Structures are given as structure tokens and as C-alpha cells.
Amino acid sequence: MKTIKEGNTSIYTYESEKVSKDLPVFYNEVMKLNRDLSILLLNSINKHLMQIALPLSGTGIRGLRFMRELKADKIQNISFNDNSPEAIKLIKDNFKLNNLKHKALRKKRLVYIENQDANLFLLNSTGFDYIDIDPFGPPTPFLDASIKRLAREGILAVTATDTSALSGTYPKACKRKYWATPNRNAIMHEIGLRILIRRVQLIGVSHQKALTPIFSYSKDHYMRVFFTCLKSKDECDNIIKQHDTFNDAGPLWTGQLWNHKLVKAMLKECEDKETKQFLTILEAESKIEQVGFYQLHSICKKEKLTIPNFTTLIEKIKKAGFKVARTHFSDKGIRSNISYEELVNLLN
Numbered sequence: 001m002k003t004i005k006e007g008n009t010s011i012y013t014y015e016s017e018k019v020s021k022d023l024p025v026f027y028n029e030v031m032k033l034n035r036d037l038s039i040l041l042l043n044s045i046n047k048h049l050m051q052i053a054l055p056l057s058g059t060g061i062r063g064l065r066f067m068r069e070l071k072a073d074k075i076q077n078i079s080f081n082d083n084s085p086e087a088i089k090l091i092k093d094n095f096k097l098n099n100l101k102h103k104a105l106r107k108k109r110l111v112y113i114e115n116q117d118a119n120l121f122l123l124n125s126t127g128f129d130y131i132d133i134d135p136f137g138p139p140t141p142f143l144d145a146s147i148k149r150l151a152r153e154g155i156l157a158v159t160a161t162d163t164s165a166l167s168g169t170y171p172k173a174c175k176r177k178y179w180a181t182p183n184r185n186a187i188m189h190e191i192g193l194r195i196l197i198r199r200v201q202l203i204g205v206s207h208q209k210a211l212t213p214i215f216s217y218s219k220d221h222y223m224r225v226f227f228t229c230l231k232s233k234d235e236c237d238n239i240i241k242q243h244d245t246f247n248d249a250g251p252l253w254t255g256q257l258w259n260h261k262l263v264k265a266m267l268k269e270c271e272d273k274e275t276k277q278f279l280t281i282l283e284a285e286s287k288i289e290q291v292g293f294y295q296l297h298s299i300c301k302k303e304k305l306t307i308p309n310f311t312t313l314i315e316k317i318k319k320a321g322f323k324v325a326r327t328h329f330s331d332k333g334i335r336s337n338i339s340y341e342e343l344v345n346l347l348n
């Protein structure tokens with residue numbers, strides 16, 4: 001065992017040479033950004049006194065950080081759940097490490113720590129305003145119960161780490177789990193993210209809940225989406241209208257991946273340098289309503305052109321009257337409403 005610190009929260013974690021789901025209790029420091037962004041989003045959105053559920057809590061790091069780092073009026077109560085008894089013991093130890101008394105907090109109905117299967121935990125509950133699904137691999141086994149127990153105007157956060165299925169290494173697995181055909185090309189991560197979004201939305205509409213993405217991204221070994229929920233048949237129809245194929249991939253979500261105002265607010269709230277860099281790209285990218293992006297290296301290779309200076313090209317595209325920004329999906333990509341032909345013209 002060792003003690004690590006994230007934000008101003010310390011936790012005990014198990015020691016191992018590499019991060020693996022075979023650890024007695026899983027912890028991955030690479031997911032710090034995932035947790036940082038969750039905190040920024042909840043602090044930036046106009047929601048207060050939330051009932052928060054973490055059905056797959058692991059060491060409890062996410063929930064403990066929420067308790068420390070979310071603004072004072074954000075949490076009504078917070079539920080930690082994990083089906084592993086070792087995880088539950090560690091969560092309780094981690095409460096102590098942070099001088100928090102979980103028994104006293106439970107008496108005050110502020111904190112609950114449960115040791116159930118995630119779906120049973122959700123179905124046995126009265127519902128939540130924020131549910132964070134952070135599993136090993138696909139979130140699909142937990143979607144139905146989460147969406148059933150998501151409040152009418154709640155927020156659902158979903159992580160998927162089976163990116164090899166979503167981005168086309170295993171197309172059959174993608175078909176089985178996500179009911180869509182992925183791509184294996186320069187824009188495969190965006191396609192995968194949009195396939196994941198549609199899959200979540202399909203479960204949503206079957207419960208008359210319209211789930212709109214407000215903040216999405218693909219990074220390292222995972223994809224992440226936050227949805228807002230509206231219980232409305234018309235809004236569900238509106239969601240379905242935005243499901244389509246894109247080239248030979250899909251069906252997928254063709255609507256916006258972000259709420260621009262929210263990304264802007266998150267950027268304003270952010271203090272960490274690395275997170276700020278990431279959010280700066282997303283903030284610019286979120287102003288452009290376009291499915292897919294241009295991967296300049298593959299375009300230049302195909303058209304036998306020299307790779308341009310990015311800043312100069314972006315200025316040229318803007319001058320020609322189009323919207324353009326870099327994309328977080330690829331450091332060689334740009335998102336723009338310029339057509340392929342017009343872009344090649346500018347590259348010549």
C-alpha cells in the first residue's frame with residue numbers, strides 16, 4: 001500500500017508495476033484529468049444540492065475529491081458503491097485518512113457507502129441528479145439502470161475504455177456492444193465517441209429521456225461524455241432525428257458534442273495548466289458545428305502536397321470566410337466548415 005495525493009485529497013492505493021484491473025482495488029493516476037474535468041463541470045453548471053451517485057467507486061478518490069472540491073452548495077448527498085468488499089474497506093480507510101467520519105456523515109444523511117452490484121444499487125435507490133458510470137471497459141451493462149434512476153433534469157457521465165471496439169480495431173465487438181459500424185481511419189476517435197453517444201441515447205429514448213451531450217472528449221485510452229436529461233417525447237424524437245451514418249460508419253450522433261457556454265465557463269474556472277491547455281482547444285472546437293475533421297497529414301499525402309504551417313493555414317481559412325479550429329482528437333487535425341475541395345485549393 002502507498003499513499004498518493006490528488007487535488008487536496010490523499011488516498012491509500014495498492015502498489016503495482018502497472019495499472020491493471022487485477023489490482024485488489026483499481027486506481028489509475030492517468031484518470032486524474034477525467035476527475036478534474038468532472039469537478040470543473042459540476043462547479044460550472046447551474047445545478048445545486050445534487051444527489052450524487054458513484055456506482056463504481058474504486059478507491060473512492062472521485063467522491064472524496066467531489067466532497068473537497070465541489071462548491072459548498074453543490075452536494076445534498078453522495079453515494080459511494082462498489083461490488084468489491086476490498087474497495088469498500090479502502091473507501092472507509094480513505095475517509096479516515098482525510099479526517100472524514102463516514103458513520104457520522106451517514107447519520108446526517110450526507111454520505112452513503114454501499115457494497116452492491118452497480119445495477120442493484122441503482123435500482124434499489126430512489127434516484128440521483130448526477131450519476132457517474134466509470135467502469136472497466138464498456139459502460140453498456142450499466143446504462144439501463146442508470147438512466148432509469150436519473151432525475152428528470154439530471155446529469156449522466158459515462159466513461160468507455162474499450163476504445164479498440166469503438167475506434168475500429170474490433171468492428172464486430174463494436175456492432176455487438178454499440179450497435180454500429182466503426183471506422184479505422186484518421187477520424188476514428190470522433191466516430192467512436194459519436195457511436196457511444198448514440199448508444200446511450202437509444203437507452204434514454206426507450207425511457208422517454210432525451211440525453212443531450214454537453215461535454216465530450218476522447219483522450220489516452222478512454223472516451224467520456226456528459227449528458228443532460230430531459231423527460232420529453234418531443235425531445236426524444238429530436239434526438240433520434242440526429243442519428244445518421246457518416247461515410248461508411250455509424251449510425252452515430254451527428255449533433256453537437258459540447259455546449260459551448262459550458263466549456264467556456266469550465267475554462268474560466270480552471271486553474272491547472274495542463275487541463276487549461278486541453279480546455280482551450282475544446283473551447284475553440286466547440287464553436288464549430290461539423291461532424292468529422294480534416295487530418296492534414298493524410299490529406300497532404302493523398303494530394304501530394306507539402307504539410308502547411310498550422311497557424312498560417314488556420315489564418316488563411318479564416319480569411320476565406322470559414323470557421324476553423326484545431327481539434328483535440330488529433331494534433332494534426334483541424335475542424336472547419338470549409339469543403340474538401342476548397343481546403344485543397346488553399347493548400348496548393
Ligand SMILES: C[S@@+](CC[C@H](N)C(=O)[O-])C[C@H]1O[C@@H](n2cnc3c(N)ncnc32)[C@H](O)[C@@H]1O
Pocket residue numbers: 025026027028031035055056057058059060061062081082083084087116117118119134135136
Ligand atoms: C474503473 S474502476 C473505478 C474507478 C473510480 N471510479 C476512479 O475514479 O478511480 C471500476 C470499479 O468498478 C467496480 N465494479 C466492477 N463491476 C462492478 C459491478 N458490476 N458493480 C459494482 N462495482 C463494480 C470494480 O470493483 C472497480 O472498483
